[in-house]
Amino acid sequence: PKYNSLPLLIYFNIFTKQAGPPHFIGCLRDLRVDDVPLVPVHWPKGSTESLTHGCIERDRCVDDPCQSRGTCHNQWLSYKCECDSPFEGQDCSEENIAGRFGDGELESYAVFTIDDDPGQDIVLSMRVRTRRRSGLLLALVNSSGSYLRLWLQDGKATVRAERSPSLTGRLALSDGALHHVTVRVQQDQMALFLSSQKQGEVSVSMPPVRSGDAVYLGGLTDRRSSASFGGYFKGCIQDVRINSRRLQLYPIGAPVSSYALERLVNVTQGCASDSTCRNNPCQNGGVCYPTWDGFTCSCPSHAAGQLCEEATWCERSPCPPAGVCRPRAQGFECFSNATFYDDSAVISYKGNGKISRTLSYISFRIRTRKLNCVILHAERGPEFVTVSIQNSYLQLELMTGPDASLKLTLKSQHAISDGEWHSVEFSMLVPSLPSSKWIVNVDGKGTISSVRSGNLDFLKDEADIFLGGFGVDVGGSLAGCLSTVEIGGIALPYHGNSEVDIPRVQDEQFLKMSPRAVRGGCSGADVCVAKPCLNGGVCQDLFNLFSCTCPSGWMGPRCELHTNPCSINPCAHGNCSVHSLGYQCICDAGYTGANCEEKTDPCLHHQCSYGATCLRGIHGYSCLCRDNSTGKYCHRPKLPVSVCGNEHRNYTCFNGGNCTDGIASMCSCRLGFTGHR
Structure with a gap:
């Protein structure tokens, strides 16, 4: 009690x-x-x-026996672990092994057989990891064909049942991360979930899943059928389930209820990554770091972009002030203009031995007034190329290629020695052929050669290339301005490696061998420094040529001519008259010179003869004849004179005439004379 x-x-x-x-x-x-x-x-x-x-009550889950984020359920004497995908076992300590599909770009797939009757309401789930944007993930197939398909389209999961619209997720799966994909079919409704987030739902009419049906993972046996759904999958698939049953690719230690694996084609165990850095896809010196089925490039300071393909050398301003930096494959180049004078030194270059491209053209811009000069010359053995100006026209002379005994000569259509900038390109019409016709293009106007010649590949190694003349010892002949010349797209730089802040790193280069610095920019001779314009004219520099702007009243090349030259009375002792672009003075007697400013000596060129004496007068001269001559210029000999008459009245006959006395005196003239006396 x-x-x-x-x-x-x-x-x-x-x-x-x-x-x-x-x-x-x-x-x-x-x-x-x-x-x-x-x-x-x-x-x-x-x-x-x-x-x-007593009542012994101890929580078996207090020690957290479930691993891998498994949920523990206390059962008095023991516990039970509810494992998250993809883990299995009493303590969730074993992971379902993933299968690597498409390793080495091989076509791979797995086939399982259904051995029970899941029916119409099913939950299908899997874990997916990929960087591909397309590929078939799963297909349910019966004797009539596939009736449910799950694939990647533009990186997003897409599912479609037979005779039903497709359903596409909103989130992309092609980022290389693990994604949990679930398809739930229940009461003729199909829903798609990504990591428990519902992506959408559609009505379906799908046959039930029956024993004997097949499940395909990664692709179908038929390539064409697989291609209809993005082709074979490349990536990893893990922990595939239909309801509570697994589709186990590889066995683990824990007992798992799985459908039977019938075929496993080119599927490897695990989820290893491709060796994406094996061939180093990073450019411009970038360092490749592998990620799963991908990589990242660590770019140096001079590069940017996913592959370091965007060279940023120019952002570091490596060129001198006169140069403009332009990116080049794997590097940069400094472009500028250069000024050449008649006494400028010729610049020499050589290839660096690493040029691999075909050299099929020469391009540059030029400004000159010189009628004849050499712009570029290069030679190696019997092969040579010369670009020159002949009588104001550009000319290419080339001897190279399979038939190096035939020289190609090509001249431009128009003269270029006008002091203006001109764009020039000499190029092969068909660069891929061993020999081809060449074309010269000046400011968009082309001329094609009549003969064929080879390319300029002989300039790659051991060839001496000269700018501004035929050679260093010969001297320069170009006078004017020249842009950076390019041969096959590789520059002949005016700035050597010692003149730039960062060494050029591109493989293909022409190296400047001349140590002397080049005069940068574009400047002609200072033609106005001598003040060639007269009378207040303004001098204009037209590049190695001047022009005078004359003030009012003046004209001529140097403003040396008055527009009305007579208005300033230039004739000192004479009358002015306008004549052509100038004037003419009609001098007064006794004056001479362009402006009648000089007095004349009338006896300087007198015509007095027979020893007569020239007598200067106001408006001329007269001749003082000797006794034996007479006339205006004393040209005639003096004949005897006869006199007749008396002391009161006489009559004289000249030039040998005879005087006769009579009632009226008269002269009898000699032959050749007449007149009363």
């Missing part, structure tokens, strides 16, 4: 191997039969099993 008033707890742990419902496990209190308390101490010896006093 005393025991009846005390609470009594009895812990039962009863197991049985007999068939039937399991025995009770737990605690009982105040157990009475016919209101009579049953106290264990009064029970016959041997009548109890697995029974103790």
Whole structure:
């Protein structure tokens, strides 16, 4: 009776191997039969099993026995782990092994056979890892064909059941991360989930999943059928489930209920990455760091972009002030203009021995007034090329190629020695051929050669290339401005490696061999420094040529001519008349010179003869004849004079005439003379 008033707890742990419902496990209190308390101490010896006093209640999950984020469920004497995908086992310590599909770009797939009847309502799930944007993930196939397909389209999961619209997820899976994909078909509705996030739902009409149906992972046996859904999958597939059944690619230690694997074609165990850095896809000196099925490039300071393909050499301003930096494959180049004078030194170059491209053209811009000069000359053995100006026209002379005995000569259509900039390109019409016709293009106007010649590959090695003349010892002949010349797209730089802040790193280069610095920019002779314009004219520099802008009243190349030259009375002793672009003075007697400023000597060129004396007069001269001559210029000999008459009246006959006395005196003239006397 005393025991009846005390609470009594009895812990039962009863197991049985007999068939039937399991025995009770737990605690009982105040157990009475016919209101009579049953106290264990009064029970016959041997009548109890697995029974103790008190109520032992210990949480078996307190020690967190489930690994890999598994959920623990306490069961008094033990615990049960609910494992997250892809883990299995009593403690969730074993991971379902992934299968690597498409390793080495091989066509791979796996085939399983359904051996039960899941029916129409199913939950299909898998873990996917890929960087590809397309590929077939799973297909359910019966005797009539595939009736449910799950594939990647533009990186997104897409699912479609037979005779039903497709359903595409909103999130992309092609980022190289693991994604959990779930397709749930229930009551003719199909929903798509990505990592528990619902992506959408559509109505479907799908046949039930039956025993004997096949499940294809990664692709179908037929390549064409696989191509309809993005082709064979490349990446990893892990922990595929249909309801509670697994599609196990590789066995693990823990017991797993899986459908039978029928075929495994080119699928490798695990989820190893491709060797994406094996051939170093990073450019411009970038360092490749592999990621799963991908890589990242660590770019040096001079490069940017996913592959370091965007060279940023020019952002570091490596060129001198006169140069403009332009990116080149794997490097940069400094472009500028250069000024050449008649006495400028010729610049020499050589290839660096690493030029691999075909050299099929020469391009540059030029500004000159020189009628004849050499722009570029290069030779190696019998092969040579010369670009020159002949009588104001550009000319290419080339001897190279399979038939090096035939010289190609090509001249431009138009003259270029006008002091203006001209764009020039000499190029092969068909660079891929061993020999071809060439074309010269000046400011967009082309001329094609009549004969063929080879390319300029002989300039790659050991050839001396000269700018501005035929050679260093010959001297320069170009006077004017020249841009950076390019041969096959490789520059002949005016700035050597010692003149730039960063060494050029590109493989293909022409090296400047001349140590002397080049005069940068474009400047002609200072033609106005001598003040060639007169009378207040303004001099204009037209590049190695000047022009005078004359003030009002003046004209001529140097403003040396007055527009009305007579208005300033230039003739000192004469009359002015306008004549052509100038004037003419008609001098007064006794004056001479362009402006009648000089007095003349009338006797300087006199015509007095027979020893006569020239007598200067105001408006000329006269001749003082000797006794034996007479006439204006004393040209005639002086003939005798006869006189007749008396002392009161006489009559004289000249030039040998005879005087006759009579009533009236008269002269009888000699032959050749006439007149009264």
